Amino acid sequence: MQNEVREKLIDCSLMNVFSIDQMLAILDTLVAEPDLSLEDILLRRKLMSSQKAALKKMDQIRERLKKEAITTSREQTLNAGIKICTILDSDYPFELKEIYQPPVVIYYQGDWDLTKGRKLGVVGSRTASEYGRLVLRKMIPELVCKGVTTISGLAKGIDQEAHIQTLKAGGKTVSVIGTGLNYFYPLENKILQEKLTREQLVLSEYPINTGPQRYHFPLRNRIIAGLSQGTLVVEAKERSGSLITANVALQENREVFAIPGSVLESSYAGTNQLIQAGAKLVTNASDIFSEMAYLWKMSDS
Incomplete structure (x- = not known):
């Protein structure tokens, strides 16, 4: 289950449409309910300031999904030899976990x-x-x-x-x-x-x-x-x-x-x-x- 959450977090990061606070909110929501879709999180979990903002964000996400932006970014990341560490991984630096607004996903x-x-x-x-x-x-x-x-x-x-x-x-x-x-x-x-x-x-x-x-x-x-x-x-x-x-x-x-x-x-x-x-x-x-x-x-x- 943790791996499923990890992959969803990486997808959210690769979309490049979420702020740090939004990524942290998505993390907290998925840890509690791993099966939720992004649409569930945005529209029902009050991640955004209003339903109008949530719908606008969903439009951005759908556009990126339609263009297969996530798949392309994953392939480019892999081909460039870029590795990924998420806050759920055991080798995530403990010093970073202590800070306000830790990065949820790190590319290196x-x-x-x-x-x-x-x-x-x-x-x-x-x-x-x-x-x-x-x-x-x-x-x-x-x-x-x-x-x-x-x-x-x-x-x-x-x-x-x-x-x-x-x-x-x-x-x-x-x-x-x-x-x-x-x-x-x-x-x-x-x-x-x-x-x-x-x-x-x-x-x-x-x-x-x-x-x-x-x-x-x-x-x-x-x-x-x-x-x-x-x-x-x-x-x-x-x-x-x-x-x-x-x-x-x-x-x-x-x-x-x-x-x-x-x-x-x-x-x-x-x-x-x-x-x-x-x-x-x-x-x-x-x-x-x-x-x-x-x-x-x-x-x-």
Whole structure:
């Protein structure tokens, strides 16, 4: 019965018409009553705000079913070597189950075992300064030496540098992207993403053929923060996606670390504010290890 529910959840995800909250509501409904059809759930279970909204959603679904969109997406996913993990699967990361709005379905390419062990989110500005890059070149080899896997979002700037420096240090890194796995966004990261796909792990909650949308990336940040046991913010402006990630991490009772920066430059306003708000000020990897020693069992290293 669980496998039947799992397949229905994957079908719902492949339709790409449901919000995170709607996917979670479908999950709860199917776990309680696995035999229900989607029409039963939408029209009778008050998943939508009104019957009119439910009927409109059913029209979208029927259109996709008529075009055999789900079958095509399944075939494309399989042919691309993309694997699927659902929240019902035994190897679904327990850290993600704890967060608000966990992804119900995850698509991935690469080594799924990288979702286990010591994990640190690394986020920062898309317009990374030389200072931010130098910080990562100094700290990431120290993290790698202790078996820490870095997690970032494959964006320009700090994300990109975090993945690159982890690879150079011979470490492990996970990329959480805001598109389907057959998209390269930004395009300049195509070669890096392909390398991470072959040698590391790239994952997304969005099915194949899903292009970039502005709202995808703040949502993507909750997965970075949730999958990580702590988050390092290297540099961030006062309002930025990095601060969204840090705030999600704080809400999920994760450790947040911040690199201090010049009070004269706006690119460090966000990280300096995080420190004021209680984030751990770090100047080297040892500062992170001291906070994570118990969780990461550093004495065993």
